[in-house]
Amino acid sequence: MPDRTTIPLKVSSFLVKAGHLLTALLSIGLLVVAILLAIAWPTVLSEAIEQGAKAKIADIQPWTSLVLLGASLMLYLAARMFGRLGTVLDSVSSGDPFTADNSRRLRHIGWLMIAIQLVGGIVGWIGMKLPTGNDISTGFDLNFSGILAALLAFVVAQLFEKAAAMREELEGTV
Amino acid sequence: MPVTVKLDDLLHARRMTLTELADRVDITLANLSILKTGKAKAIRFSTLAAICEALQCQPGELLGFEPET
Numbered sequence: 330m331p332d333r334t335t336i337p338l339k340v341s342s343f344l345v346k347a348g349h350l351l352t353a354l355l356s357i358g359l360l361v362v363a364i365l366l367a368i369a370w371p372t373v374l375s376e377a378i379e380q381g382a383k384a385k386i387a388d389i390q391p392w393t394s395l396v397l398l399g400a401s402l403m404l405y406l407a408a409r410m411f412g413r414l415g416t417v418l419d420s421v422s423s424g425d426p427f428t429a430d431n432s433r434r435l436r437h438i439g440w441l442m443i444a445i446q447l448v449g450g451i452v453g454w455i456g457m458k459l460p461t462g463n464d465i466s467t468g469f470d471l472n473f474s475g476i477l478a479a480l481l482a483f484v485v486a487q488l489f490e491k492a493a494a495m496r497e498e499l500e501g502t503v
Numbered sequence: 504m505p506v507t508v509k510l511d512d513l514l515h516a517r518r519m520t521l522t523e524l525a526d527r528v529d530i531t532l533a534n535l536s537i538l539k540t541g542k543a544k545a546i547r548f549s550t551l552a553a554i555c556e557a558l559q560c561q562p563g564e565l566l567g568f569e570p571e572t
Binding site: 501503 | 530535542544
């Protein structure tokens with residue numbers, strides 16, 4: 330019978346690894362789409378115009394590619410975040426989570442969250458340049474819960490640093 | 504470390520090995536080893552009590568103090 334702590338740990342570990350894989354794949358996928366679109370946009374657009382879509386080439390590009398690149402970047406940052414989180418979780422199951430390394434990883438996660446917010450804001454702003462009325466819609470409001478999550482990550486990093494110091498103090502106590 | 508642990512002497516006097524002591528008290532051989540070699544930074548009272556019980560001694564016989572000059 331597994332003890333109470335291993336099941337939530339296994340679930341978290343699975344979710345983090347799944348998130349890592351998913352965001353990494355999506356990031357690469359969007360990057361590929363952005364590059365392909367940048368190369369192929371005249372063809373794509375002339376086909377769309379033939380089918381009756383009302384759009385000028387200059388309206389769509391380079392903004393669409395930039396938005397896709399931005400989204401790809403955000404997903405890449407999210408993948409890195411999941412990666413670090415996974416490392417932290419692994420250290421929990423290996424028995425020694427309260428280290429300066431984990432404190433550093435958590436701080437990086439905080440910075441990555443802030444970066445995602447910033448890139449998202451820029452992507453949203455670029456998205457507004459796309460002509461309204463077509464099927465593409467982008468929007469990214471400054472996410473309060475995102476900033477809160479980053480703050481939480483920094484606070485937890487501080488906790489880990491204190492815990493590491495306390496653990497080190499206890500080392501050598503018999 | 505000004506506080507010294509006279510575990511060697513006591514074990515010898517009681518004709519006991521470190522392993523035997525580890526078996527008698529609820530302390531790992533590793534921790535007892537740390538204590539014996541003077542690498543311990545602190546000792547819990549519970550540990551001290553367990554050792555004194557097993558070796559039939561007083562804390563003062565187990566621990567010494569040599570002020571740093």
